[in-house]
Amino acid sequence: MTKGTGLAGMESKLWMAADKLRGSIAPTRYKDIVLGILFLKYISDREKRDENKRPKSFRVPEEARWTYIMERADTAEIGFTLDEAFRAIERGNKRLSGVLPIRYSGEELDPRRIGEVVAVIDSFDTLTIEEDALGRVYEYFLGKFASLLGQGDGEFYTPDGVVKLLVEMIGPVSGTLYDPCCGSGGMLVQASRAVQAQSGRISNLSVFGQEMNAATRRLAIMNLTVRGVEADLGRTNGDTLRADQFMDRKFDNILANPPFNVSDWGQESLLEDPRWQWGVPAKGNANYAWLSHTLAKLAPSGVAGIVLANGSLTSRISGEGDLRREMIERDKVDCIVSLPDKLFYTTGIPVSLWLFRNGKRRKGEVLFLDARSRGTMVNRKLRELEETDIGEIAGAYHRWLADCKYQDKAGWCKSASIADIRERDYLLTPARYVGVKETEEGEPFGEKMDKLVAELAELMSQTPILDERIKKSLRAIGYEL
Structure with a gap:
């Protein structure tokens, strides 16, 4: 994506669209109204661009095409036109039945204001937004109305670059793929697209996910459906830790960006849960509950990539250090990557990637990568991982896995033995292992x-x-x- 384009370059237009609704509905509903209209623009743009290669499982009826909607944008019937567009899509795409927003023709919404939102969104080139366009816009509004929406539960949209990096590192090509907190489906979309690029067939991968938030789950279904990805997202929305909807399943590939540092995750009612084979996770923080859940769901030769706050690498509170020690001593941790700050749209918090692997190729070793200096600032608040960054990080990992042309490099990468980690009291911060790179003058x-x-x-x-x-x-x- 070109710098300055995508969502980062469209903030003012997004807010302009939402601002048209001011005074007519509660601000917390702005995102729902704007997202629905953006969805219609997005699928119409894709239909026009990919006329000959769009998924056969998804069709955009004539009455839902953007040109049809724009012709009626300045009429009193625009709300009815939008609702009928969504009904037509649902009739033609059964997987979307009951998922799409049908709420534009009620007395609550002023047709003139809805028409103005349509006009603003007409100026969007939705194909310049990241592939998970709907998810990114949804997250924008969560951030914009953080105080009104109660943001503070540690749940953040996974940046496109981080998703691509995880997919490049674990390389799902077939079998089953699972995201236990799938959000708007961005990771599942990206992984499916990577598989299709390699094999030409999305059907090589069976996709599963679960999401607690009902509105976000609907976005995931929309995202996956328009790309022709058949996915099982469970019976309904639900909390994965408290009510796992795939209790008896193991998965070959797992990708996850769980909410960070959640304190009230229901530990008291889950003390005897069989997933806690490393020990019961701390009551006041769900990070190790997510790590333990992921390991419990991993197939005998499976691989998993998880995004977590940096505190998970060093925390010792309430036995977290003991759980981390067990995971290391049982040789489940394959790689730890420190990422730079400001990658997330609504928080500057730096994060790390945990990679688990059953049946490790390099037994008794963990690769540490310090990528905190990577990425490019696209504005004063946001940094992006570019393709070169992703290739450098994933390439180092795969060279290490294959034991081919890999070498430790001060300040960048280190292959540490479990004995090395034991000496450092099981702390997993990459900087402790990779050290500091040599100065530009070459002086060690x-x-x-x-x-x-x-x-x-x-x-x-x-x-x-x-x-x-x-x-x-x-x-x-x-x-x-």
Whole structure:
């Protein structure tokens, strides 16, 4: 994606569209109204672009095409036109039955304002937004109305670059793929697209997911359906930790960006849960519940990639250090990657990637990658991982896996043994292992530090002499220290 395009370059237009609704409905509903209209624009743009290669399982009826809607945007019937467009899509695509918004023709909504929203969205080039366009816009509104929507549960949209990186690293090509907190389906979409690019057949991958938020789950169904991805997202929306809808299943590939640091996750009612084979996760933080859930769902030769806040790498509260030790000693951790800050649209929090693998190729070793310096700032708040960053990180991991042309590099990567990790008290921060890269002049960090320490010692040795000179000078003008 070109810098400055995509959602980061469309904020003002998105807010302009939402602002047309001010005073007529509650601000917390802005996102629902705008998202529905954006969905129609998005699928029409894709239909026009991919006329000969669109998924046969998805069709956009004439009465739902954007040109049809725009012809009626300035009429009093625009709300009815939109509702009928969604009904037509549902009739032609049974998987979307009961999923799409049909709410535009009620007395609550002013047709003139809805028409103005349509006109603003008409100026969008939706194909310049990230592939998970709906999910990204949804997350934008969550951030915009954080205080009104109660944002604070640690749930964030997974950036496109992070999704691509995880997919590149675990490389799902066939079998089953599972996302236990699938959000708007971005990871499942990206993984399915990667499989299709490799084999030409999405059907090689059986897709599963679960999402707690009902509105977000509907977005996931919409996202997957328009791309022809058959996915089982469970019977309904639901909390994966409290009510796993795939209790008896194991998965070959798992991708997850669980909500960070959730305190009230229901530990008291799950003390005897069989998923806690490493120990019962802390009551006040769900991070290790998600890690334990992922390991419990992993097939005998499966691989998983999980995005978590950095605290999960070092925390010792309520036994988390013990759980981490068990995961390491049983050789389940394959790779840890530190990512830069400001990758997330609504928070600057830096995160890390955990990679688990059953039946590890490099037994007794963990690869640590420090990628905190990667990425490019696209504005003052947002950083993106570019293709070169993704290729560099994923390439280092795959070279290490294959034991081909891999070498430890100070400040970047280190293959550490379990004994090395044991010596560091099972702390998993990559910087502790990779060290610091050599300076541009080529002087090793250790040698440079030796010189700096020697210089500091020399200066400190002169402190008493300098103190006495200062006192003498002060006494000369009548002052005593």
